Amino acid sequence: MRNLIxxxxxxxxxxxxxxxxxxxxxxxxxxxxxxxxxxxLATLFFEPSTRTRLSFEAAMxxxxxxxxGFSEASSSSVSKGESVADTIRVVGCYSDIIVMRHPKEGAxxxxxxKSTVPIINAGDGGHNHxxxxxxxxxxxxxxxxxxxxxxxxxxxxLKFGRTVHxxxxxxxxxxxxxxxxxxxxxxxxxxxxxxEVLDKNNIQYCExxxxxxxxxxxxxxYMTRVQKERFFNExxxxxxxxxxxxxxxxxxxxxxxxxxxxxxxxxxxxxxDVDDDKRACYFKQAEYGKFIRMALILKxxxxx
Ligand code: NCD
Numbered sequence: 001m002r003n004l005i006x007x008x009x010x011x012x013x014x015x016x017x018x019x020x021x022x023x024x025x026x027x028x029x030x031x032x033x034x035x036x037x038x039x040x041l042a043t044l045f046f047e048p049s050t051r052t053r054l055s056f057e058a059a060m061x062x063x064x065x066x067x068x069g070f071s072e073a074s075s076s077s078v079s080k081g082e083s084v085a086d087t088i089r090v091v092g093c094y095s096d097i098i099v100m101r102h103p104k105e106g107a108x109x110x111x112x113x114k115s116t117v118p119i120i121n122a123g124d125g126g127h128n129h130x131x132x133x134x135x136x137x138x139x140x141x142x143x144x145x146x147x148x149x150x151x152x153x154x155x156x157x158l159k160f161g162r163t164v165h166x167x168x169x170x171x172x173x174x175x176x177x178x179x180x181x182x183x184x185x186x187x188x189x190x191x192x193x194x195x196e197v198l199d200k201n202n203i204q205y206c207e208x209x210x211x212x213x214x215x216x217x218x219x220x221x222y223m224t225r226v227q228k229e230r231f232f233n234e235x236x237x238x239x240x241x242x243x244x245x246x247x248x249x250x251x252x253x254x255x256x257x258x259x260x261x262x263x264x265x266x267x268x269x270x271x272x273d274v275d276d277d278k279r280a281c282y283f284k285q286a287e288y289g290k291f292i293r294m295a296l297i298l299k300x301x302x303x304x
Pocket of ligand 1: 051052123129132162163224225263264265
């Protein structure tokens with residue numbers, strides 16, 4: 001039985017295959033509409049979500065399956081003190097696959113040790129978010145037609161942004177990838193990502209706090225929200241939350257085929273005047289999320 005806890009649980013070949021299946025789903029929706037007849041997907045969300053939870057639910061529905069679950073811990077027995085391990089054992093009796101988001105780093109890993117059905121990590125604290133990364137990879141492949149030879153700017157909260165950690169880990173396995181890490185000094189990328197991922201794989205990267213410095217060199221600009229819920233101190237959040245606001249002016253030097261991405265939700269970090277720029281890909285990116293999750297559900301349920 002396979003789980004998806006960390007993006008490295010999938011080989012590059014498996015990821016490329018998921019992308020191919022997702023593209024086939026986009027082109028042949030009808031062909032997939034009964035693949036999961038009789039199957040149930042449980043969504044256990046101990047933290048808020050819109051896209052991740054709803055796109056998983058929509059994905060299962062489009063495959064002909066059914067969904068159940070909860071969208072906040074307060075509406076489950078967790079509020080009575082139940083452990084994640086017990087919750088998972090029980091939900092495994094009611095479903096064929098479980099998607100779980102949790103504020104504690106490592107919680108989905110612990111859940112997977114106890115589960116009798118596949119577990120998908122839908123975000124664990126400030127750690128990982130592998131299915132957002134699959135979404136991002138499908139977006140990049142569809143928009144740029146390649147996953148190698150790219151200069152990728154990652155901007156905003158690189159410290160707590162779990163989507164950034166998983167994306168760097170995934171992209172570091174493709175050829176000729178360069179990263180421009182753009183953040184205030186308080187929100188730089190964690191040391192373990194630098195050591196274990198970037199340095200270990202000899203990946204070229206530079207760090208700056210100026211969003212315009214390397215703008216003209218970027219193929220991808222991945223904006224992120226400052227992760228309010230991970231701050232210990234509200235004053236720090238308020239000071240940093242509007243550090244970057246991408247607008248038309250800041251894009252002046254950008255390439256014509258730049259792809260602007262954002263996992264969403266957006267707060268202020270991209271001005272709405274960018275939304276109608278043809279380089280803005282973030283709403284398309286949200287749509288791609290459903291298709292790659294359909295491909296992932298099929299893979300983990302071993303349905304061809
Ligand atoms: C992200 C997350 O939950 O980490 N959202 C998402 O899943 N699309 C990004 C965020 O919350 O900022």
